Amino acid sequence: MNSLFHSLRYLLSRVLARRHWWCFSKISASVTIPPHVEDLCQFEFAHNIRLGNRVRFLRGAVVLADPQGRIILEDDALVCRFAVIQSFGGTVRIGARTAVGDFCNLYGFEGGLDIGCDVLFASGCRVVPSSHGFDDPSLPVAAQPSSSKGIRIGDGAWIATNAVLLDGVKIGRGAVVGAGAVVTRDVPDYAIVAGVPAKILRFRSGHNLNEGCR
Numbered sequence: 001m002n003s004l005f006h007s008l009r010y011l012l013s014r015v016l017a018r019r020h021w022w023c024f025s026k027i028s029a030s031v032t033i034p035p036h037v038e039d040l041c042q043f044e045f046a047h048n049i050r051l052g053n054r055v056r057f058l059r060g061a062v063v064l065a066d067p068q069g070r071i072i073l074e075d076d077a078l079v080c081r082f083a084v085i086q087s088f089g090g091t092v093r094i095g096a097r098t099a100v101g102d103f104c105n106l107y108g109f110e111g112g113l114d115i116g117c118d119v120l121f122a123s124g125c126r127v128v129p130s131s132h133g134f135d136d137p138s139l140p141v142a143a144q145p146s147s148s149k150g151i152r153i154g155d156g157a158w159i160a161t162n163a164v165l166l167d168g169v170k171i172g173r174g175a176v177v178g179a180g181a182v183v184t185r186d187v188p189d190y191a192i193v194a195g196v197p198a199k200i201l202r203f204r205s206g207h208n209l210n211e212g213c214r
């Protein structure tokens, strides 16, 4: 009985994976190797989600595009358990071989989120390129205008666990953002930053990042 249940569950997950593949393949003509999609994953506006080859979505990954918003995951990108990627009307691009850790939230908004290749997000990172105005104290913050400048993350950066990147920041190539950091300013290439607000600890030396992977 137990093995029958597991077989049925496996079959269902394969059917669901095929269904997602069918949705994605409508626009991703260059994709020859279908995505790996585990159970409990959720996709919205899949025709606005563009995939490269061998993209993997682990259990519970949520990828929400919308009528105006686009989400692009390049070859070998990995979205781990219960991570949420949402376009909110903008574009989220996730470069080749980039890994999005468990429970991360990566959002687009008008300014967009552009992530290079070989970027590593540990679990629980928050990257939200948007902020609310709060100048008028007579109005609730939610009723005041919001803005979105966008966030850029260079190739080979490591965003450690529970880091928060605020709107407008640019993270340089090969930079390291320490656990729990709140990044309020641009981070230069190969800098190691940590703390709240994040400050430069030092620079990585002897780096050997593959140039030109984008």
Ligand SMILES: CC(C)(COP(=O)(O)OP(=O)(O)OC[C@H]1O[C@@H](n2cnc3c(N)ncnc32)[C@H](O)[C@@H]1OP(=O)(O)O)[C@@H](O)C(=O)NCCC(=O)NCCS
Residues within 6 Å of the ligand: 121, 122, 123, 160, 161, 176, 177, 178, 179, 180, 181, 192, 193, 194, 195, 201
């Ligand atoms: C940022 C980090 C990479 C720095 O490592 P490091 O270069 O070996 O740094 P050190 O341990 O030598 O610490 C240097 C200083 O920065 C401080 N520091 C290190 N990491 C910090 C952090 N995350 N937040 C605040 N301060 C930090 C240290 O306390 C130390 O301060 P001091 O000189 O006043 O004593 C590391 O501490 C870190 O945050 N790693 C992330 C781990 C993680 O998220 N793993 C998930 C697996 S993907």
